[in-house]
Amino acid sequence: DAGITQSPRHKVTETGTPVTLRCHQTENHRYMYWYRQDPGHGLRLIHYSYGVKDTDKGEVSDGYSVSRSKTEDFLLTLESATSSQTSVYFCAISRQMNTEAFFGQGTRLTVV
Amino acid sequence: EDKVVQSPLSLVVHEGDTVTLNCSYEVTNFRSLLWYKQEKKAPTFLFMLTSSGIEKKSGRLSSILDKKELFSILNITATQTGDSAVYLCAVEDNSGGSNYKLTFGKGTLLTVNP
Structure with missing residues (x-):
């Protein structure tokens, strides 16, 4: 398995609270991605990173921010969680373009 | 609008049947198309396709890409x-x-x- 770890694996939080999800890799891959997966929507890209301090928005970036201060860590922050952000969040990594992306095991976030 | 469209959305078959899954796309500056399988956890990689007409095969699974018509089948x-x-x-x-x-x-x- 690719060395990619998401934490926490499960979290329940209250509406309005900040939440940070962490993706940690040991593969030294350049690209890192955050997706959310919801029934009927498949995997939707939130933000991605193409290098340290280099990030860009995906298709559902509103309400989310990211940071990548070092190669191995990509953090996803919900500044003020809402119930619509209840979802399963997947982190993925890829070495470069034209190579497969490997996924973490996912984080199930519930906002109550 | 959707850039990557898969069909059908769901399919029920019996053991021994052959199935064909479709993926069409409309993107700028295409690089590659990838297929993944997802059971009750993280998606796992199956194939990556970059060139038209070259079949990728792994056991009972195979996939091909048509870059002119912008689709792939699994x-x-x-x-x-x-x-x-x-x-x-x-x-x-x-x-x-x-x-x-x-x-x-x-x-x-x-x-x-x-």
């Missing part, structure tokens, strides 16, 4: 109950910008009954 022959999963198609493109990203379709839910 074939599974002699299906088994263990093939039951969501099959995801993803396309790597840059949407006219400078950085490439991976965009997924909604997936096809395949159920193989004994």
Whole structure:
């Protein structure tokens, strides 16, 4: 398995609270991605990173921010969680373009 | 609008049947198309396609890309109950910008009954 770890694996939080999800890799891959997966929507890209301090928005970036201060860590922050952000969040990594992306095991976030 | 469209959204077959899953795309500066299988956890990689007309094959699974007509198919022959999963198609493109990203379709839910 690719060395990619998401934490926490499960979290329940209250509406309005900040939440940070962490993706940690040991593969030294350049690209890192955050997706959310919801029934009927498949995997939707939130933000991605193409290098340290280099990030860009995906298709559902509103309400989310990211940071990548070092190669191995990509953090996803919900500044003020809402119930619509209840979802399963997947982190993925890829070495470069034209190579497969490997996924973490996912984080199930519930906002109550 | 959807850039990566998979069909059908769901499919129920019997063991031993052959299935064909479809993925069409409309993106700027296409780089590659990838297929993943997702059971009750993280997606796992199946194939990556970059050139038209070259079939990728792994056991009972095979896939091919048509860059002129902008689609790919994933074939599974002699299906088994263990093939039951969501099959995801993803396309790597840059949407006219400078950085490439991976965009997924909604997936096809395949159920193989004994």
